[in-house]
Amino acid sequence: MSWTVYLSGEIHTDWRERIERGCADAGLELTFYGPVTDHAASDDCGVAILGPEGKPFWKDHLGAGVNAIRTRSLLEASDVVVVRFGEQYRQWNAAFDAGYAAALGKPLITLHPEEHDHALKEVDRAALVVAREPEQVVDVLRYVLDGTLPARPQA
Amino acid sequence: MSWTVYLSGEIHTDWRERIERGCADAGLELTFYGPVTDHAASDDCGVAILGPEGKPFWKDHLGAGVNAIRTRSLLEASDVVVVRFGEQYRQWNAAFDAGYAAALGKPLITLHPEEHDHALKEVDRAALVVAREPEQVVDVLRYVLDGTLPARPQA
Amino acid sequence: MSWTVYLSGEIHTDWRERIERGCADAGLELTFYGPVTDHAASDDCGVAILGPEGKPFWKDHLGAGVNAIRTRSLLEASDVVVVRFGEQYRQWNAAFDAGYAAALGKPLITLHPEEHDHALKEVDRAALVVAREPEQVVDVLRYVLDGTLPARPQA
Amino acid sequence: MSWTVYLSGEIHTDWRERIERGCADAGLELTFYGPVTDHAASDDCGVAILGPEGKPFWKDHLGAGVNAIRTRSLLEASDVVVVRFGEQYRQWNAAFDAGYAAALGKPLITLHPEEHDHALKEVDRAALVVAREPEQVVDVLRYVLDGTLPARPQA
Amino acid sequence: MSWTVYLSGEIHTDWRERIERGCADAGLELTFYGPVTDHAASDDCGVAILGPEGKPFWKDHLGAGVNAIRTRSLLEASDVVVVRFGEQYRQWNAAFDAGYAAALGKPLITLHPEEHDHALKEVDRAALVVAREPEQVVDVLRYVLDGTLPARPQA
C-alpha cells in the first residue's frame, strides 16, 4: 500500500516541513497532500481567476470554491488525515476538515498544544491519535508503515 | 415529509429558543435536535457516569465519548443542519459538526455575524444558506416546508 | 410501503394537478413532493429572506441555495421521481434533477412530447418509463401500487 | 494524485481543445475524459452496432445505451467534472451530467456565458466554480494542482 | 422493528399464500411484498399503459420498465428476501433478484426442491437459509421475530 497523508490546518509555522523531512529521513515512502499554503494566493484565487468581486463575502466565496476543489479531492484521496491547531487564529477550517474526515471514516491524527485540549475535546475524541509535536506524527507514521518504534527518548 | 433540524454550536445565547419559537409561531411541524446545552453537564457527563479520572485530558475524553453518542446520532438523523458561530470562544466543535454534516451531504445553514465571514469562508462555502439572524433561519425553514415568504420587512 | 413521488420540472401547466387528481380518483395512497411552483417566490426567496443583493448572479445564487434545501431533501426522500419537460424554456433544472435522481438510483419517469425525444435521449435512457401524458403516469403508479391496469382505451 | 477531468456538454465549439491545450502549455499532468464528440457517430452508434431499428425513439434508445457505458464510467472515474453550456441547443444532456456529478459529490465547474445565468441558477449553485471562458478553467486546474495563480491580466 | 419480507420468483403455485397464511396463523406482524403475480398483467403492463409496440422485444422492454419501478423499490425496502425456484421455467428473473438482493446485503432465503441444488449452488451460497417448503420459511420467520421453534415434527 502506497500511503497518502493529508496535512490540514495551521499554515504559519513549519510543522508540515518537519513532518515531511522526518518521514524522508526515516525512509518512509508516502505522499503528502494539503491545501495551498500561500496565504495570499489562497485568499485571492477566486477573484484572480474569475474576475473582481465587490463584496468581500463574495470574493471569499469565489476563492473558497476554487480551494475546495483541491482540498476536498485530496482529503478524500488520503489514507490518513493530520489536523494541526496552532496557537493563534480561530482555525475553523481545520476543525471543519477534521469533521469532514471523521464522517468519511478516515483515520485522524490531531496535533496541538495541551492548552487547546478542552476546547478540542470533541475533535480529539474522533481522532485515533492526539500528538503534541510533529516528530510524534513522524513516529506514528513510521510505526504504521514499518512497525518500528523510535529509539530516541521521548520528550 | 416530517422534517428534523439539528441545531449545532454556540450554547450561551438564546438563538435555539428564537428559532424554535419562531417555527412554532409559524405553525411549522418540525422536530429540533441538538447537543446537551447544559454546559456543566456536558463537561462532566463522562466522569459523573463512569467514575473519576485524574487527568483533565481523559476526563474530557470520557465526556466527549458520551456526548458523541448523542450528537452524531441526532446529526445523522437530521434533514437540515444549522450551525451557529457566536461572538466568543473558539467553537471548534461547531466547525467540526459543519464538516461532518457536509461530508454526509446534509443541507447546511450557517448562522453568524459578518465579522466572522473571512474566517468561516470555507465553512460557508459548504453551506446552502448563510444567515445572520435566527429569524432568517425560521424564514428559510418556513419557505422550505410551506413555500411562503415573509411579509415582514427584512433587516 | 407508503409511496412518495417527486414531481420535478415544468411549472406552467397543470400536469401536477392532473397526476395528483388522477391518483386521488384511483384511490392510491401516496404523497407528492415537488419544488415551490410559485415562480416569483422561487426566484425571490433568497433576497426576500437574506436581504437584497446587487448583482443578479448572486441574487440567483442565494435563491438557488434556499430552494436546494427543499428540492434535494424531498427528491432524496422520494421513492419515484417524475420529470416533466414542457414545450418551452430550457428547463435545465429538470434535466439536472433527472441526473441527480439517476445517480441516486431512484426509479425515474420522464414525461414529455415526442418532439423532445431526440434531445432527451440520454435522459430517457436513464428512465424506466417515458410517458407522454400525465394520465399515463397515473396508470403507471396505479399498476406499481395495486397491480391493476387501466380499463379505458389508451390514447 | 493523478488528476482526471471529465469535460461534458457542448460539442460544436473548440472549448475542449482550448482547455486541453492550455493545461498542456501549463505543464499540468492530468487526463481528460469526455463523451464521443463525433455527433454522427454518437447518434448512430446503437444501430450501427446492434442493427437497424424502425422507430427513431428506439434508435435513439439503442445509441444512448451504448453511449452511457462510456459516459457514466468516465464521469464516475473523474476527479473533477466540467460542464459546458453553449449558446445553442437545449443541452439537456449537459444538465443531466451536472446533476449526476452533483449527486456523486464530484467537484463541479460550470462554463457558460452570462446570458444563461438565470436559467442555470440551480445548476450553478451545485458547482464550486462558474467560469466564463475555457482559459479560466485552465487557471482553476493549475491552481488546484500547483497552487499557482495566473500572471496575465484577467478578461 | 416492523419486518418486511419480499417474496420473489415463481408465480404458478400457492407458495406465497402458504407463507402468508402460516405467518398470520403464527401471529407474526410482518408485511409481505412481491411482484405483480397476475402473469398477463405483468406481461402487458407496458403497452396497456404506454401504447402498442410492434416488436415483441420492445413490448417486453416497456413492460419490464414498469414492473421494475415496483419490484426494485419493494425489494430495496425489504428486510428479508425470499426467492422461490419452482420446477418449471427458466426463472432468470428470480436469480436476478437473488443477485440484486445479495449485492445489497439483504438476508436471503432460497426456497426450492433438491433437484435444483447443483444448478443453484452459487445462489444458495449467497443465502443464509436454503428451505424446501414454504412452512420452513414460516418457521424461520417465527424464530427470527419471536425466538420460538416449531413444536410440530419436521418433514
Next chain:
Amino acid sequence: MSWTVYLSGEIHTDWRERIERGCADAGLELTFYGPVTDHAASDDCGVAILGPEGKPFWKDHLGAGVNAIRTRSLLEASDVVVVRFGEQYRQWNAAFDAGYAAALGKPLITLHPEEHDHALKEVDRAALVVAREPEQVVDVLRYVLDGTLPARPQA
C-alpha cells in the same frame, strides 16, 4: 428520534434485564433488540426447522444462518450497540458484533470487567464508552436521550 439499542454478547447473566429495567424506571422511551438468548434454541434452530444434519459443523452452520437473519437485521436497525463480555467463555460472537457495528459506524458501548481490559483494547478503542456495570449503560442512555446526569453516587 425513537432510539433503538442492540444488546449483544453474554447470555448467562441478567445484564440485559438490568439495563432494560433501569431504562424503564428512568422513563426512557427506547426499544431494545438482541439475539435469541435461549441457548438451546439458538443452537438448535437450524436443524429444528430445516431438518437433521449429521456433522456438527453443518448443524452449527445451519443454525448460524438462521440466527444471522435476526442478529444482522436488528443490529443494522439499531442506533446504539452495547456489547457485553462476561467472565467466561470465548465470546467471539460478541467481538464479531462489535467489529460489525464499528464498520457500520454505529456508536458502540462495551461492558466488561477490568480484567478483560488488555485483551479487549482494540475493541474498546472502537467504542465511545467502556462501562463496567449495566447501570452505567442506563446512565449513558438517560444522558443521551434526556441530558440528565445521575443523582446517585457513582460506584
Next chain:
Amino acid sequence: MSWTVYLSGEIHTDWRERIERGCADAGLELTFYGPVTDHAASDDCGVAILGPEGKPFWKDHLGAGVNAIRTRSLLEASDVVVVRFGEQYRQWNAAFDAGYAAALGKPLITLHPEEHDHALKEVDRAALVVAREPEQVVDVLRYVLDGTLPARPQA
C-alpha cells in the same frame, strides 16, 4: 482509464475467446476477468482443497464459497459486465451475476439469442446493451474506448 470487463455466464462455447480476440485485433487495451471456466475444477474446488464432503449439497456449498471469492472480487473490480446466456442449461448463476452487477450500478451488457428475449426481459431491462453476437460486444467496447464505429456491414 484502463478498462476491465467481466465476462459472466455460459462456459461451453467460445464466446469469451471471440470477444477477447476481437478486442485484441482492434488494438483495444483492456483486461478481461471471469469465473474459472474449467467446469470440473469449478465443481470440485471445494472438496479438492478443503477435504471430502459426503452430501452433494455441502460439496457444492464448499465449492461455491471458493468460487465466490474469485467471482465477486473480480466482478466488483470490473468497469463493464457482460453476461452471456447460451442455448442450454438453466444458467441461474449468470442471472445472479447480472442482478449483482445491476445492484452495484455496473454498466451491463447481455448477450443471448432472440429466443430468450421474453424470459430475460427483466434482466435485459437492467442492461445498457442487449447483443446477439460476441462481435457486437467487441464493437461496443471499441466504440466505448475509442469512439470508432465498425466499417463492416452488420449481420
Next chain:
Amino acid sequence: MSWTVYLSGEIHTDWRERIERGCADAGLELTFYGPVTDHAASDDCGVAILGPEGKPFWKDHLGAGVNAIRTRSLLEASDVVVVRFGEQYRQWNAAFDAGYAAALGKPLITLHPEEHDHALKEVDRAALVVAREPEQVVDVLRYVLDGTLPARPQA
C-alpha cells in the same frame, strides 16, 4: 487485478510465513498485509511515541489508537481477509476484525482447528471458506488467482 490479502489474528505461530511462502512457491503475485506482529511493540507503541501514561487502561487505549491506523487502513485496502484463531488466548481482536471485514463485504476466510468450530459458528457463517491449515489457504488463493487445483493429496 493485483490481489491483496490481509492476515489477521494469532501472532504466536508461523501461519503467516507458511501462507506467504506457499504463495511465493506457487508463483502467485499478491501482497500480504497484517498487523504489527511484534507483540511488545504492538503493546507499547502508544506510550513509546506519545509519552508515558499511568493507568494501564489508557496505555492500552493510546496503543490501540496507533495500531488502528495501520490495521483498519490495510484491512479496508485488502481484497481478501484471512482470520486465524489459534489454540490459546481470547483473540477478541481477531473476531473483531472478522466482523469488521464482514460488514465491509470483504471475502472472508477463517482458519482454525475443529475444536473451535462451535464457538466460532457465527464467525464461520460469515466466511466464504473455513480452512484448517495454512496450506489450504494457499490452495484457495492459487485457485482464486489461477484457477488451478492442488495435485498433492489432501490431508
